[in-house]
Amino acid sequence: MMIESMSVYLSGQFEDGPALLHVRDDLLRAGYRVTSRWLNSGFATPATSLAGQPGAAGKLAAIAHQDIEDIMAADVLVVFNPPEACAIGRGGRHVETGYALALGKKVIVVGARGNVFHWMPEVTVVSGWDDLLELLGRCP
Template identity: 30%
Template sequence: MKFYLAASYGRFHEIRQYSLALEEAGHIVTSSWCKGEYLENDADLLSPQYEHLAHEVLATDLGDLSNCDALVAFTESGDVSARGGRHVEMGIAIGMGKRLFVVGCCENLFYLLAEHSRFDTFDDFLRWLSSCDDPEYIDLRHRERIKNSV
């Protein structure tokens, strides 16, 4: 399957390791942001001197979301000072009818759409994924369910 990994940019190095683990398991990770292709501190993208780069990053992220089969949202517990781009990415994935997985707590109401696809840890998610006979079939069933519920 092709996955987009959505998380707080402060978790860059952790998510990069998860990306490598998924690729090692034979999956494709479409998230360019966690492959070291952007600024180490994404807050710089909000400054006027990086405006052109910011638009390139946005276009790339939207393309990455479009090219995935599923979004894996890495949530935060407690008070988080992150700006919340991962919530926007989750909303875009919902709008595109993508399969949703949540690793961590249910941060807001929309994370309930992942239904039975929430895992306490990335290792739990990876174990579940490796036990699936045909993840693409699971994805097709999910898309049909989403179509019928709208």
């Protein structure tokens, strides 16, 4: 049985954001709270594309701080890591994973293990969203 107040942070590549919106909506309908404000960005361009522009340092730092706040507010961090994402990407989801592990959060990888931290016993790996929803329903 799901705990009504369970909160989830969805982590993934920026390009996967539109797909994660559907997952977010499914989780919200199931009664979970989703803390990932980055999903409200509109996905026009990755935040890192600001690098080198005037005032970029402050904007990028603010985005990073917001992500950290959202991870801290979550009970569980879910990493969307399809096999093809393991070889590409900027790596923000890996930083988010490490931060969540350091905080003692439950971490669930949907897809493939992408780095050494995904092999830790504290990390659960599931193959797809249906498996994720089933697992979240069993989380204390």
